[in-house]
Amino acid sequence: MRRQIRGGRILDPFSGREEKADLLIEDGRIAAVGELPLEPCESVFDASGLVIAPGLVDVHVHFRDPGLTYKEDIETGALAAAAGGFTTVVCMANTKPAADCPEILEYVLKKGAGTGIRVLSCGAVTRGLKGQELTDMEALYRAGAAGFTDDGIPILDERILRQAMEEAARLDVPLSLHEEDPALIENNGINRGRVSRKLGIGGSPCEAEIRLVERDCRLALETGARVNIQHISTAGAVEAVRRAKSLGARVTAEASPHHFSLTEEAVLEYGTLAKMNPPLRTEADRRAVIRGLQDGTIDLIATDHAPHSAEEKGRPLTEAPSGIIGLETALALGITNLVEPGYISLMELMEKMSRNPARLYGLTYRGIAAGSPADLVIFDENEIWTAGEPLSKSSNSPFLGHRLKGRVRCTICGGEIVYKA
Numbered sequence: 001m002r003r004q005i006r007g008g009r010i011l012d013p014f015s016g017r018e019e020k021a022d023l024l025i026e027d028g029r030i031a032a033v034g035e036l037p038l039e040p041c042e043s044v045f046d047a048s049g050l051v052i053a054p055g056l057v058d059v060h061v062h063f064r065d066p067g068l069t070y071k072e073d074i075e076t077g078a079l080a081a082a083a084g085g086f087t088t089v090v091c092m093a094n095t096k097p098a099a100d101c102p103e104i105l106e107y108v109l110k111k112g113a114g115t116g117i118r119v120l121s122c123g124a125v126t127r128g129l130k131g132q133e134l135t136d137m138e139a140l141y142r143a144g145a146a147g148f149t150d151d152g153i154p155i156l157d158e159r160i161l162r163q164a165m166e167e168a169a170r171l172d173v174p175l176s177l178h179e180e181d182p183a184l185i186e187n188n189g190i191n192r193g194r195v196s197r198k199l200g201i202g203g204s205p206c207e208a209e210i211r212l213v214e215r216d217c218r219l220a221l222e223t224g225a226r227v228n229i230q231h232i233s234t235a236g237a238v239e240a241v242r243r244a245k246s247l248g249a250r251v252t253a254e255a256s257p258h259h260f261s262l263t264e265e266a267v268l269e270y271g272t273l274a275k276m277n278p279p280l281r282t283e284a285d286r287r288a289v290i291r292g293l294q295d296g297t298i299d300l301i302a303t304d305h306a307p308h309s310a311e312e313k314g315r316p317l318t319e320a321p322s323g324i325i326g327l328e329t330a331l332a333l334g335i336t337n338l339v340e341p342g343y344i345s346l347m348e349l350m351e352k353m354s355r356n357p358a359r360l361y362g363l364t365y366r367g368i369a370a371g372s373p374a375d376l377v378i379f380d381e382n383e384i385w386t387a388g389e390p391l392s393k394s395s396n397s398p399f400l401g402h403r404l405k406g407r408v409r410c411t412i413c414g415g416e417i418v419y420k421a
């Protein structure tokens with residue numbers, strides 16, 4: 001299959017290349033980049049006025065498969081990913097049962113292989129995500145685990161976590177950590193502060209995150225493990241990561257679009273659709289996350305795409321599950337809330353949404369270059385659109401109905417069109 005994409009603006013964070021060029025795709029790979037003659041081929045895509053960038057990589061999604069497929073499954077999750085411009089995703093291990101043994105992991109990878117995009121998965125760090133006994137990380141690694149995480153649940157036992165870090169360091173894979181100390185939390189999903197006081201619920205204080213991030217930065221330094229701090233939300237935790245990096249720890253951090261877009265005030269407007277772990281914080285925290293993105297303390301943007309049913313999100317605030325979907329609005333939120341106000345450039349946004357996450361997970365993917373797999377997102381950076389009905393099975397997002405800037409027009413994975421607006 002030969003395909004040409006003509007007249008777009010290439011924005012490739014892998015090479016730093018930013019120029020108007022045509023692309024020729026052949027047999028799933030990029031065959032040529034540059035000013036190319038119009039040749040007869042099966043498909044010609046006119047990309048004039050559009051940006052062509054490497055397919056986005058999201059290292060933090062919940063596809064709920066197996067076990068919770070009324071919320072999402074691997075196929076609908078992949079459709080949502082493709083609609084958001086993502087060509088590679090990394091699933092979290094908190095399925096039912098958890099991905100704590102090779103059989104579950106193999107199920108996810110096998111089903112993922114039939115979706116058209118690249119679906120990877122982490123293995124669980126502890127059996128049943130119970131925090132008490134390590135999984136056979138080596139067996140999971142051999143079965144294809146891209147990394148390890150108990151995401152959704154923090155690992156409290158320092159002895160277990162140290163062992164996990166030592167094993168992750170030996171296997172040279174990232175260990176991704178959910179950082180919230182439940183000992184300090186009264187009701188999770190809502191920041192302890194002005195809004196929780198107003199609603200008369202306890203909430204989750206900043207210290208719950210900061211305490212564990214400080215501990216784990218220290219352990220990362222001691223063990224040499226590649227530790228990834230997930231969905232960082234507080235100024236104090238950003239500072240802890242900054243310090244750890246300056247001391248030489250192999251620590252990375254991710255920010256979720258909701259944490260750089262909204263504050264705790266959103267809970268008053270959107271109720272359970274603004275409930276997530278860790279919670280939305282204050283404006284000072286939001287700005288600290290943005291500063292972290294600007295100075296490289298925060299390496300990547302990851303959605304924490306966390307589908308829940310309308311019935312579940314319809315429960316009272318203290319009873320509804322935490323989390324929101326994010327794949328289909330992530331790029332637009334980055335453009336609207338980071339690029340448009342001038343905090344980072346569009347190239348820097350691409351670094352945090354494709355290059356850095358690909359590097360974290362050791363993907364061989366090398367962006368837009370001859371010979372590379374043709375994994376691409378084509379988008380209009382200026383188009384204003386209203387976020388509507390998602391392709392995800394769930395629609396738990398506070399951003400539906402919002403006017404956003406930047407719209408995905410087409411996603412190509414392995415040379416095949418997996419989404420077209």
Ligand code: DOR
Binds near residue numbers: 094152178275306
């Ligand atoms: O809000 C969240 N929901 N945060 C997490 O880390 C897990 C996720 C889920 O699985 O629903």
